[in-house]
Amino acid sequence: MKASSCKKTDRTRRQFLKLAAPLALSLAAPVQAFDLFKALDPEGKNEDIQKAKQAVEGLSSIVQSATEIDYKTEFAIGESLALEGFQRYGLPVSDQGLQKYVNTLGRAVAGNSIRPGIPYHFVVVKSPLYNAFSCPGGIVFLSSRLVSSMEDEAELACVLAHETGHVAHKHALQSIRRAKFFEGLGKIGTINMEGEEGEKYRSMIGDLQTVLFDRGLDKTMEFEADGAAMEFAYRTGYDPGGMIRVLEALRANRDSATIKGSWFSTHPPVGARLERCRQHLEKYPDASSMARVQERFLDYRQRL
């Protein structure tokens, strides 16, 4: 009895090990996972492996449709979210010179990001919260309060690069990949605003609002965006230490700040971010010799 039980456990363990690799691979590289399934069971006779393969097929089609949809759909989602963003956080600061300045800097940094080919748009909104967020497709919001807390252009470049990093990595879309809207949607999606499809779309935008305005993205995504911020800013020619100075200013202002709906509630604790950013900074030994550009920044900041 014991011997047969051991044999059964061994067989289960072997099956598990056989399936673990392709399942793990499926999240990172679905194509390779299917190759592995084929290698394990070339004739398709093993029921367990075939079931696992079907599960991976379903999972990867959802993952792909959410993060590999065409740019037109991605941008339309971003526009819808931006319309909600103005209602939640306030309207743009009216000074067009300031908006142009932020856009020029943002596009300079985005040009050195890992996704430089899409059009990015940046807007500073009148808001007392310390906040910034990015909509899929490249519409980036910054609050006037957050900009007011900065001291130079390198700091602003880092925040714009942080948000660019979210867009480039498609973090927001990854966060809502299980929304019903994406089920069965091909890479080239069409958005129907009417009937059940329209409801699914609006529900998905609601999910995005919850993620970006209230709950926040996964903390690993935020750490990734902080690293991207420093890298894109450095590649453009700015001091990547600007990211650290922004976070230090945030920490200093925490006691007097409104927490709900701000970077304090939607992002990981400032201390944890600072620790990682300081580790990142070691990659840039000449960081302190890079541009900070204080005078031009302060000229624009005083317009707020």
Next chain:
Amino acid sequence: MEKKGKLLLYALLLVFAAALACHAAQNLWVSSQSADLKAERSISSETIVVLERGTELTVEASQSRWYRVRTPEGRTGWVYRGKVSEQPPEAADTGSGEGGGLGDMLGDLSGSSVDANAADSARSIRGLSPEAKAYARKTGTPEESRKALDNVLSLSVSRQEVNRFLKKGEIGEYAR
């Protein structure tokens, strides 16, 4: 049989040595939107050619924040370090859904591939997309929010403006 084995071993050793030799030469890839190959280690020097994103370069030397590189066509010049990386970039995502194509062509004409790509999907010219307009209608979005987004999407910045901005601030390849 023994001879065949030895031959195979030598062949393998040769392949291994060749692979090592290839690996020894440092290669970089253009990872920014584009990169100017300059005749001298200075932004004000002649631009030999504008390199496309993804172009593989062989490093011949490095000095300060610049690399002297050779292109696959055999051209030699200097490239700013912020424009290249040690890994090839992911496939281009131009926002048009069709690679660089029309977006890049319009970019050359208008001086801004960023805005050209947006124009490609008729966005920065006409403001809100039909989908966003339909969403606004369905959700009763206030007119002021629609106008706000329209203004944000209409603001254009050309590549030349970005370069002038960086030059004025002495940033990156414009640093003294």
